[in-house]
Amino acid sequence: QKINADVFIPQGKDMGAVTGHKVVVHLTDFGGERKKPEGIITEIIGHVNDPGTDILSIVKAYGIPDEYPPEVMKQVSRIPDEVAKEDLAGRKDIRDWQTVTIDGEDAKDLDDAVTLTKKNGIYHLGVHIADVSHYVAPGTPLDLEAFERGTSVYFADQVVPMLPVSLSNGICSLNPQVDRLTLSCIMVLAADGAVLDHRIEKSVIRTAERMTYEDCNILLGETQDDILEERYAHVTPMLREMAALAGKLAKRRRLRGSLDLEAGESSIVCDENGAPVEIVRREQGISEALIESFMLAANECVAEHLFQLHKPAVYRVHEKPSADKTESLRAMLAPLGLDLKEADSFHLQQVLDAVKGKPEAAMVSSMVLRSLMKARYDVENLGHFGLAAKFYCHFTSPIRRYPDLMVHRILTALLEGKLEGAKEKKLAAAARRTAVQASEREIAAQNAEREIEKLYMAEYMAGHIGETFPAAVSGVTKYGLFVALESGVEKVLPGFSPLLSYELELSAEDLPGSRRTVVCAIPTAAAAVHLASGGTAVGVGKYAEHDRAVEVNPEWEVYVKGKALWELIYPVGSLYLSAADTDPGVLFGGTWERIRDRFLLAAGTAYGAGTTGGEAVHTLTENELPAHAHNPANEAGYYGFITNSQKAFAVGDMGVQSGSGRYYPYAPAAFDISRNTKTGSVGGGKAHNNMPPYLAVYVWQRTA
Numbered sequence: 001q002k003i004n005a006d007v008f009i010p011q012g013k014d015m016g017a018v019t020g021h022k023v024v025v026h027l028t029d030f031g032g033e034r035k036k037p038e039g040i041i042t043e044i045i046g047h048v049n050d051p052g053t054d055i056l057s058i059v060k061a062y063g064i065p066d067e068y069p070p071e072v073m074k075q076v077s078r079i080p081d082e083v084a085k086e087d088l089a090g091r092k093d094i095r096d097w098q099t100v101t102i103d104g105e106d107a108k109d110l111d112d113a114v115t116l117t118k119k120n121g122i123y124h125l126g127v128h129i130a131d132v133s134h135y136v137a138p139g140t141p142l143d144l145e146a147f148e149r150g151t152s153v154y155f156a157d158q159v160v161p162m163l164p165v166s167l168s169n170g171i172c173s174l175n176p177q178v179d180r181l182t183l184s185c186i187m188v189l190a191a192d193g194a195v196l197d198h199r200i201e202k203s204v205i206r207t208a209e210r211m212t213y214e215d216c217n218i219l220l221g222e223t224q225d226d227i228l229e230e231r232y233a234h235v236t237p238m239l240r241e242m243a244a245l246a247g248k249l250a251k252r253r254r255l256r257g258s259l260d261l262e263a264g265e266s267s268i269v270c271d272e273n274g275a276p277v278e279i280v281r282r283e284q285g286i287s288e289a290l291i292e293s294f295m296l297a298a299n300e301c302v303a304e305h306l307f308q309l310h311k312p313a314v315y316r317v318h319e320k321p322s323a324d325k326t327e328s329l330r331a332m333l334a335p336l337g338l339d340l341k342e343a344d345s346f347h348l349q350q351v352l353d354a355v356k357g358k359p360e361a362a363m364v365s366s367m368v369l370r371s372l373m374k375a376r377y378d379v380e381n382l383g384h385f386g387l388a389a390k391f392y393c394h395f396t397s398p399i400r401r402y403p404d405l406m407v408h409r410i411l412t413a414l415l416e417g418k419l420e421g422a423k424e425k426k427l428a429a430a431a432r433r434t435a436v437q438a439s440e441r442e443i444a445a446q447n448a449e450r451e452i453e454k455l456y457m458a459e460y461m462a463g464h465i466g467e468t469f470p471a472a473v474s475g476v477t478k479y480g481l482f483v484a485l486e487s488g489v490e491k492v493l494p495g496f497s498p499l500l501s502y503e504l505e506l507s508a509e510d511l512p513g514s515r516r517t518v519v520c521a522i523p524t525a526a527a528a529v530h531l532a533s534g535g536t537a538v539g540v541g542k543y544a545e546h547d548r549a550v551e552v553n554p555e556w557e558v559y560v561k562g563k564a565l566w567e568l569i570y571p572v573g574s575l576y577l578s579a580a581d582t583d584p585g586v587l588f589g590g591t592w593e594r595i596r597d598r599f600l601l602a603a604g605t606a607y608g609a610g611t612t613g614g615e616a617v618h619t620l621t622e623n624e625l626p627a628h629a630h631n632p633a634n635e636a637g638y639y640g641f642i643t644n645s646q647k648a649f650a651v652g653d654m655g656v657q658s659g660s661g662r663y664y665p666y667a668p669a670a671f672d673i674s675r676n677t678k679t680g681s682v683g684g685g686k687a688h689n690n691m692p693p694y695l696a697v698y699v700w701q702r703t704a
Helices: 053-061 070-077 141-149 165-171 213-220 226-231 236-256 286-308 323-336 345-354 361-371 402-415 421-464 584-588
Strands: 021-029 038-047 100-103 112-119 122-130 153-155 158-160 179-189 195-206 209-212 265-270 276-282 315-317 376-378 471-477 480-485 490-494 516-521 548-553 556-560 575-578 592-601 605-609 615-619 624-626 647-649 653-656 663-666 670-672 677-679 695-702
Touching (some): 179 286, 209 213, 236 286, 376 421
Parallel strands (some): 516 556
Antiparallel strands (some): 480 490
């Protein structure tokens, strides 16, 4: 809950904080109408001008602890730095397998390693994951702290780890050429990548190489690097087989309906003082895709293994998009000429394929991503829509995700023959708690990472004021346009509306029949709806109280009726336009289908009227809108209609002509949103700049 009032700190409860300090406050009284909230300062984060204070403030705001309690560090101090001989009992010794890790150059918490052999066309793929559960016993201070954190938080050049560094970067990390305890998912795959068999085992490994994505991409790409090829000559043949298998796995996922969203992300490079000096757009390379494919295969394999045995698990679930999100996406895609017939993964992928390689590809990929449901954790296996996977869990990152650690505990109990009776019930209850907690902490971590990334980007761009960058529109909202730079920096342009780029087009082909009726119900003054060429545009003031039907086109009839502010206009005929997302059937009966969603509205020509009823005709430019109408003094008003195609009657402030009792609009014809000026003014009219730069409506068609 956000508190927008000042918080009173009693004398002696301020820890010596002074003006400019950012602090953490524990509220002791939430206050009331005439009393401010009260609290005590529990921590001074730092001065607003101190480096790192802004970052730490965000971390604190999302409840992410940056220090470990003493009892946790005491427990960690007792954990050995090396694998003990007694720890090898009951484990498969595969230290002689050719095993490698492939991670980012700066990564230090290495929780996955891979091996691959091929014989007679059959692949044997080993995915070996750090056995964190061996060192983090349930119910211990270390375990309780990891549960509370739920996940590691990454931003720029820093990380707030779930586990203390001595574990995450030490004994749990699969560092090169040292013994490490692991849980291995070893899969047997056919030549086309189909999983034929698998086994899950407690193991001990010793990785041969700590490889980087950058080096592997060079070795697997077209660029020749003699030094790298000589350095990794002993593992390069295996890498090439891995790349081939990963391609087959990706193809199988694609054929079953997995979505192929653009995976590029921004990487912020900081100097030695932590200041951002560069923002790099990083695209997924061959080796990143390779590791992703192998981890996905292992996660699916483990999830199905536990499901088929009817054992507890923490699944990673991703449900089908909701009807509302689907309709919203369909409406956003329509102006781009993209038709989303169904909201299944195959049709969504068709949309993505249609723009692949085009300038709008990133924007469409972002639209599709935002339309999807949020992935979460659950003890019920609900499948994963985005991956088109029937079974899916997180198994491969126990160093940085608590659900993976929980899955490891369940697997270990299963492998040791202890997953039954009271033990199974206890783990099932722990899995339920984990699913809820981890889902909540994941959201907090993502929000913190996003806020910190914005902060870094703003700081970086502050050094480039006055420069020009190429950008693409990445979103349109009622607040304005979102534009994104190639680096991934995104900026909102408030109050900007591309009027010439978006129109509501309803043609005779869209609405078959000899005669159609359009009803406009937009509770904002002088709105204009631009129909297709040859159609009709309708403008309605806030307080329309008269009935008027004007036949403009033999194929169309315009009907305008209404009373007071926010009262919806009832439908006549087959179409209903409204700024509110309300099914007309609820209000007026019948069956209605929403055929257009959040379309921007504009008109070609605006009419302004003066005190004598004279007209000022003005053709709207790109930056102009019909003037705003407003009459707060009374409910009587003015109704407007179209005299011919693509002309909107715009009304402004209303007043009473002395002695006549008649209402006349004192109005400019248009309002220039870029220069804050009015045009086509007659009779001393007044323009209002509080009108939204554009209007968006839902369009419903009556079907029964």
